[in-house]
Amino acid sequence: MSAAAVMVAVAAGFALDPGVMIRSIGVGMAAAIVLDVTVVRLVLVPAAMTAMGEANWWLRRWLDRLLPRRRKIDLKTHDVSGTDVSGIREESPEPAAV
Numbered sequence: 001m002s003a004a005a006v007m008v009a010v011a012a013g014f015a016l017d018p019g020v021m022i023r024s025i026g027v028g029m030a031a032a033i034v035l036d037v038t039v040v041r042l043v044l045v046p047a048a049m050t051a052m053g054e055a056n057w058w059l060r061r062w063l064d065r066l067l068p069r070r071r072k073i074d075l076k077t078h079d080v081s082g083t084d085v086s087g088i089r090e091e092s093p094e095p096a097a098v
Contacts, residue, residue, distance in 0.1 A: 004037040 011033060014026025049056050059067075 001037065004033055008033050 008030050011026050011029035015023050015030065017023050017026065
């Protein structure tokens with residue numbers, strides 16, 4: 001969101017140019033960025049992902065074979081307090097001395 005705000009500010013800066021062509025490009029780019037951020041990224045993408053459900057995470061079989069395998073983490077075995085089921089406590093780092 002903040003990156004889009006910076007891009008809009010830069011494009012709007014071109015709108016202050018005395019040249020008509022540069023001014024129109026700046027206004028057009030600023031409007032396009034605002035439209036992209038509000039309509040596409042905040043409305044359409046979340047709606048499409050909700051509608052597609054599990055199909056969002058579908059991976060082609062040939063690509064799945066090429067990607068390296070990682071160990072799956074079972075979140076059900078960990079307690080919210082940071083203690084896993086076996087009772088071993090994860091130690092937090094010592095605070096740095098000032």
